[in-house]
Amino acid sequence: MTTRSIEATGAAGAAAPRIDGRLKVTGQARYAADEMRPNTAHAVFLTSAIAKGRIATMDLAAARALPGVLAIFTHENMGGLVREPTFFGAGGTASTVQRPLSGPEIQHEGQIIAMIVADTLEAARDASFRIAVAYEEQKPTATLDSEGIDVRAAKEIKKTHEDPKAGDFAKGIAAAQSRVDGEYRTPIQHHNAIELFSTTCEWSGDELTIYEPSQFVYGLRAGMAEQLGIDPQRIHVINPYVGGAFGSKGSVTPRTALVAIAARQLKRPVKLVVTRDQGFTVTTYRAETRHKVTLGARQDGKLTAYSHDGWELTSRIDDYMVAGTEGATRLYAAPNIATHVSVVRADRNTPGFMRSPPEVPYVYALETAMDELAVALNMDPIELRRVNDAKKDPITGMRFTSRSLMECFDAAAKSFGWSEHDRRPGAHRDGDWLIGWGCASTLYPAQMSPAAARVRFDHTGKARIEIAAHDVGTGAYTVIGQMAAERLGTDLKNISVEMGDSTLPAGPVAGGSITTASACNAVAAACDAIRRKLFAAAVKSEKSPLSGQKPATLDLVAGRVVGASGAGQGLDKVFEKLGAGVVEEYAEWIPHEATPAGMQKTYQGGVSIVGGPMKDRTAYAFGAELLEVRINTYTREIRVPRIVGAFAGGRIINPRTAHSQLMGGMIWGISSALHEETELDLGAARYINDNLADYLVPVNADIGEVEVIFVPEEDKLVNPLGIKGIGELANVGTAAAISNAVYHATGTRVRKLPIRIEDLL
Numbered sequence: 001m002t003t004r005s006i007e008a009t010g011a012a013g014a015a016a017p018r019i020d021g022r023l024k025v026t027g028q029a030r031y032a033a034d035e036m037r038p039n040t041a042h043a044v045f046l047t048s049a050i051a052k053g054r055i056a057t058m059d060l061a062a063a064r065a066l067p068g069v070l071a072i073f074t075h076e077n078m079g080g081l082v083r084e085p086t087f088f089g090a091g092g093t094a095s096t097v098q099r100p101l102s103g104p105e106i107q108h109e110g111q112i113i114a115m116i117v118a119d120t121l122e123a124a125r126d127a128s129f130r131i132a133v134a135y136e137e138q139k140p141t142a143t144l145d146s147e148g149i150d151v152r153a154a155k156e157i158k159k160t161h162e163d164p165k166a167g168d169f170a171k172g173i174a175a176a177q178s179r180v181d182g183e184y185r186t187p188i189q190h191h192n193a194i195e196l197f198s199t200t201c202e203w204s205g206d207e208l209t210i211y212e213p214s215q216f217v218y219g220l221r222a223g224m225a226e227q228l229g230i231d232p233q234r235i236h237v238i239n240p241y242v243g244g245a246f247g248s249k250g251s252v253t254p255r256t257a258l259v260a261i262a263a264r265q266l267k268r269p270v271k272l273v274v275t276r277d278q279g280f281t282v283t284t285y286r287a288e289t290r291h292k293v294t295l296g297a298r299q300d301g302k303l304t305a306y307s308h309d310g311w312e313l314t315s316r317i318d319d320y321m322v323a324g325t326e327g328a329t330r331l332y333a334a335p336n337i338a339t340h341v342s343v344v345r346a347d348r349n350t351p352g353f354m355r356s357p358p359e360v361p362y363v364y365a366l367e368t369a370m371d372e373l374a375v376a377l378n379m380d381p382i383e384l385r386r387v388n389d390a391k392k393d394p395i396t397g398m399r400f401t402s403r404s405l406m407e408c409f410d411a412a413a414k415s416f417g418w419s420e421h422d423r424r425p426g427a428h429r430d431g432d433w434l435i436g437w438g439c440a441s442t443l444y445p446a447q448m449s450p451a452a453a454r455v456r457f458d459h460t461g462k463a464r465i466e467i468a469a470h471d472v473g474t475g476a477y478t479v480i481g482q483m484a485a486e487r488l489g490t491d492l493k494n495i496s497v498e499m500g501d502s503t504l505p506a507g508p509v510a511g512g513s514i515t516t517a518s519a520c521n522a523v524a525a526a527c528d529a530i531r532r533k534l535f536a537a538a539v540k541s542e543k544s545p546l547s548g549q550k551p552a553t554l555d556l557v558a559g560r561v562v563g564a565s566g567a568g569q570g571l572d573k574v575f576e577k578l579g580a581g582v583v584e585e586y587a588e589w590i591p592h593e594a595t596p597a598g599m600q601k602t603y604q605g606g607v608s609i610v611g612g613p614m615k616d617r618t619a620y621a622f623g624a625e626l627l628e629v630r631i632n633t634y635t636r637e638i639r640v641p642r643i644v645g646a647f648a649g650g651r652i653i654n655p656r657t658a659h660s661q662l663m664g665g666m667i668w669g670i671s672s673a674l675h676e677e678t679e680l681d682l683g684a685a686r687y688i689n690d691n692l693a694d695y696l697v698p699v700n701a702d703i704g705e706v707e708v709i710f711v712p713e714e715d716k717l718v719n720p721l722g723i724k725g726i727g728e729l730a731n732v733g734t735a736a737a738i739s740n741a742v743y744h745a746t747g748t749r750v751r752k753l754p755i756r757i758e759d760l761l
């Protein structure tokens with residue numbers, strides 16, 4: 001018997017290069033906007049210049065007169081054509097209930113007010129500049145403390161919401177020997193994936209094909225069926241590659257129905273590529289938040305009480321909220337916990353998911369407050385976390401499926417060289433540079449959803465995997481292929497993976513970091529059905545060393561079915577006995593505590609994610625981030641020369657792609673701490689820096705050493721394969737760690753993000 005190492009085969013566990021890497025770097029991977037159907041017409045949006053009021057008149061004459069202009073859609077000729085979408089928060093798929101071009105009312109700056117379709121992009125764009133719009137303008141409400149906000153308790157607008165609590169906060173805080181109170185702020189952020197938002201629609205009779213970057217092709221199909229009032233079976237969504245999403249391409253935005261209707265009316269394919277600046281308002285973003293955190297502790301550091309009040313911005317018309325107290329309250333063993341989330345309505349477009357939507361703002365606030373507590377107690381911040389490490393879920397009392405937070409701190413501290421150091425602010429310097437160390441915990445719920453997959457395996461050892469999952473740049477194609485390579489005992493190079501197409505078996509939404517766990521468990525289930533068929537045939541082969549053996553003792557290794565002794569039979573012989581050339585199996589995987597209807601719901605474009613706190617267990621991935629900042633004494637320039645993150649995410653299927661996810665997460669965390677903020681014109685409720693020149697993101701020169709450590713973790717409870725998602729784990733703790741290091745370097749506690757030079761002057 002010949003066996004080859006996991007690295008040689010590329011099976012699960014190998015640091016395999018991406019199977020789609022070559023296609024991507026050679027430009028052969030076709031992204032949605034690369035599709036150019038014959039006779040395509042081009043659409044361009046005109047968006048509102050005001051945030052609140054109504055359109056009085058629109059003069060289209062000059063635009064219509066331009067050669068090549070085919071149609072101009074406004075509320076006057078489009079009203080009522082798009083049916084009311086169901087908000088994803090209410091079980092639908094839509095990012096907003098706004099019906100585009102349905103009337104003259106303006107609900108936010110940058111709202112779609114016209115769509116021009118022309119033979120060429122140039123003509124459509126030119127026409128968009130020639131539409132004269134007169135508005136009746138009202139004074140808008142811009143943000144959290146603007147005049148005219150409408151503040152509601154989360155519970156009031158979402159019946160299923162519960163503010164996590166434990167024990168008796170008032171008693172706990174009264175018993176505290178040390179107490180900190182902090183108010184923290186996080187900014188507006190926009191995703192700014194390099195791939196712009198685009199939609200191309202083509203009708204063939206009453207069949208609609210949609211090319212659009214999507215984190216959920218089944219959701220997009222269902223959403224379009226709803227908004228167009230047609231049978232979902234007549235809609236085909238094709239989207240094999242996504243050039244970055246981060247949550248922005250997970251729900252259905254108002255643009256798609258407009259393009260579909262235009263294509264139907266013009267009887268031509270219509271393509272729309274939303275411009276960078278329009279992307280800030282016709283899709284979603286991370287909303288600004290406020291936090292009040294109180295921590296009480298005994299002199300030995302043990303928490304006696306934790307309270308966390310959060311305020312989050314949303315639009316007038318939708319109930320988007322992140323309510324991140326659910327995650328934050330799972331970090332520490334505080335016996336008395338009180339939380340409260342409020343949602344604040346203003347005249348803005350509806351926010352939405354952005355990488356670790358709840359944890360990023362809430363854990364930032366908590367982890368900064370924890371550092372303030374460590375300072376108040378004159379205690380090492382890692383020790384403070386150690387004495388408060390939760391052994392069970394602080395809210396429900398349930399066990400964690402696994403929890404390796406302190407193992408992460410130990411591994412990161414060792415590599416970083418964290419040891420007793422002078423914790424007084426400003427104590428460490430190197431020439432003109434003040435040096436600060438900071439740390440923070442990170443966590444993200446281990447989540448999953450029902451998923452289906454089809455696997456086709458042939459007698460030469462080649463396999464084809466079909467699943468409507470999505471690779472948003474994470475490496476999902478590769479990881480899913482690796483899982484099949486492991487189960488089928490074949491090489492990754494023998495496996496092809498088909499994804500991102502609504503005709504494939506329903507896979508998970510690429511959100512909530514659920515893809516690897518959900519898709520791999522489904523693919524493994526299909527592979528296991530194939531194994532059972534082959535093993536049953538193999539033991540019936542008379543002239544085979546496997547004859548009469550128990551099927552359950554067999555394995556598939558390197559193109560052979562083998563028994564415990566190592567003796568076996570080639571696949572061709574086993575297939576011969578089976579009387580088949582190919583075995584194909586379809587399997588559905590339903591995670592623990594998913595509703596029985598969850599799979600059906602996924603096929604209907606619904607999302608049924610389980611994980612995090614469950615009825616009988618609590619599943620989270622954890623990590624620790626330690627870093628150094630250097631701040632120039634004179635200019636107050638802030639640099640992050642090194643960051644070490646140690647993470648425990650259950651079984652790691654591909655250390656290479658996982659490393660990229662975690663490294664990228666920490667880089668985004670640095671960006672959150674020091675660079676990113678969408679600036680708001682408070683008078684106009686308008687985004688100012690809506691372009692890649694003014695919206696700051698880090699470049700190579702901003703990033704120093706980034707070290708990623710995998711802390712081994714075997715989790716037998718989270719799902720059969722022990723996989724936890726890691727896509728949204730690493731960007732959670734970073735901003736607090738930087739903020740804490742800035743305090744250590746300077747003695748200035750900045751309680752908002754991003755931290756700018758001017759905050760340290």
Ligand code: MOS
Nearest residue numbers: 247354355511512
């Ligand atoms: Mo991600 S923000 O869960 O799509």
